[in-house]
Amino acid sequence: MIKYCLGCGVRLQDNNSLLEGYTNDISKDLCRRCFRLKHYGEYEIVTKSNDEYLELIKTIGKTKSLVLYVVDLLSIPKDIDSIKNYLINNKVILVLNKKDMLPLSVSDEKILDYFKDSEVFIDKIVISAYKNYNIDNLMGLINKYRVYKNVYVVGNTNAGKSTLINKIIDNYSIDKSLITISNMPSTTLDQIKIPIKDYILIDTPGLVDSHNIVNYISHNDIKKLSSHKEIKPRTYQIKRGQALIIENFLRIDYVEGERNSFTVFCSNDINIKRINGKRHDYLKDLSLKEINLKYHEDIVINGFGFIKTVLEGKVHVYVDKDVLVFTRKSLV
Numbered sequence: 628m629i630k631y632c633l634g635c636g637v638r639l640q641d642n643n644s645l646l647e648g649y650t651n652d653i654s655k656d657l658c659r660r661c662f663r664l665k666h667y668g669e670y671e672i673v674t675k676s677n678d679e680y681l682e683l684i685k686t687i688g689k690t691k692s693l694v695l696y697v698v699d700l701l702s703i704p705k706d707i708d709s710i711k712n713y714l715i716n717n718k719v720i721l722v723l724n725k726k727d728m729l730p731l732s733v734s735d736e737k738i739l740d741y742f743k744d745s746e747v748f749i750d751k752i753v754i755s756a757y758k759n760y761n762i763d764n765l766m767g768l769i770n771k772y773r774v775y776k777n778v779y780v781v782g783n784t785n786a787g788k789s790t791l792i793n794k795i796i797d798n799y800s801i802d803k804s805l806i807t808i809s810n811m812p813s814t815t816l817d818q819i820k821i822p823i824k825d826y827i828l829i830d831t832p833g834l835v836d837s838h839n840i841v842n843y844i845s846h847n848d849i850k851k852l853s854s855h856k857e858i859k860p861r862t863y864q865i866k867r868g869q870a871l872i873i874e875n876f877l878r879i880d881y882v883e884g885e886r887n888s889f890t891v892f893c894s895n896d897i898n899i900k901r902i903n904g905k906r907h908d909y910l911k912d913l914s915l916k917e918i919n920l921k922y923h924e925d926i927v928i929n930g931f932g933f934i935k936t937v938l939e940g941k942v943h944v945y946v947d948k949d950v951l952v953f954t955r956k957s958l959v
């Protein structure tokens with residue numbers, strides 16, 4: 628009998644311990660990787676290819692099923708509308724997750740207002756899967772828009788798709804077997820079908836974003852970045868010539884402009900120092916990206932968080948060459 632791991636969706640096998648889905652006891656429900664992750668917090672890296680992800684998204688696009696597109700509010704993709712290029716026939720609800728990480732003072736209305744020009748989504752909602760916030764309202768939206776039996780949950784890896792489904796299982800399902808989640812990329816390896824009420828919710832592996840900083844920092848730094856506490860924004864008054872050193876993976880020099888204010892929105896566990904940029908060359912061996920700032924823009928370091936600035940100016944960002952850095956109008 629073919630069995631699938633309840634934790635990550637991969638097909639279970641007891642033939643080859645080096646391959647995905649291995650278990651030494653096929654009568655069990657979890658593969659060895661999920662068992663170790665769940666019970667010992669040990670993470671075994673697997674790399675999923677994005678071709679597989681795109682194939683899956685295209686398959687979903689051939690159906691007319693309702694789709695929940697889960698986005699991490701601290702890692703908003705540069706062009707969120709582009710998901711609709713694949714999901715041509717589907718109604719897509721934009722699910723903005725991890726609201727608990729943003730300061731309480733940032734209202735849902737303010738966040739939704741930021742996305743008001745995105746017209747490809749049938750609806751939008753701000754939630755926290757972790758804190759069980761707004762999940763009932765999301766269920767209401769699913770009931771409102773769902774016509775077919777399947778409801779797919781898609782999004783980048785680490786957006787919180789599996790955490791969301793686990794919350795829904797917790798709140799609405801009698802069978803309480805939970806899906807594996809972790810702060811590392813590619814936790815879910817294949818589709819997992821969960822019957823909820825009169826429909827089927829389908830968890831999917833996320834898109835591995837190769838331009839996300841988590842691919843280029845240590846496991847320990849990833850842990851620090853993915854803390855579950857409300858962010859306390861840290862504001863620095865910055866003069867030209869000064870720089871911020873962020874742990875050992877990011878440096879931001881203010882090279883042109885009037886005295887400016889930089890407010891960093893990232894995990895509180897991350898260490899930030901302000902230095903005289905001219906005196907220290909620390910981290911300047913990383914790749915340099917020149918960024919021009921307009922009034923009230925965020926500098927987004929993909930996967931790290933963002934830095935809200937006020938005035939026009941120019942910054943030099945030093946980070947791994949493959950990490951995407953861009954500006955956008957201020958989110959908060």
Ligand SMILES: Nc1nc2c(ncn2[C@@H]2O[C@H](COP(=O)(O)OP(=O)(O)OP(=O)(O)O)[C@@H](O)[C@H]2O)c(=O)[nH]1
Nearest residue numbers: 756757784785786787788789790809813814815833
């Ligand atoms: N603060 C906060 N963290 C969350 C929330 N939802 C998920 N997370 C965390 O985000 C990380 C990734 O969660 P997962 O549910 O495994 O993400 P996923 O989208 O299923 O990831 P893949 O299976 O790799 O595609 C974990 O550390 C979760 O605890 C949330 O609402 N708030």
Ligand SMILES: [Mg+2]
Nearest residue numbers: 788789814815
């Ligand atoms: Mg998952």
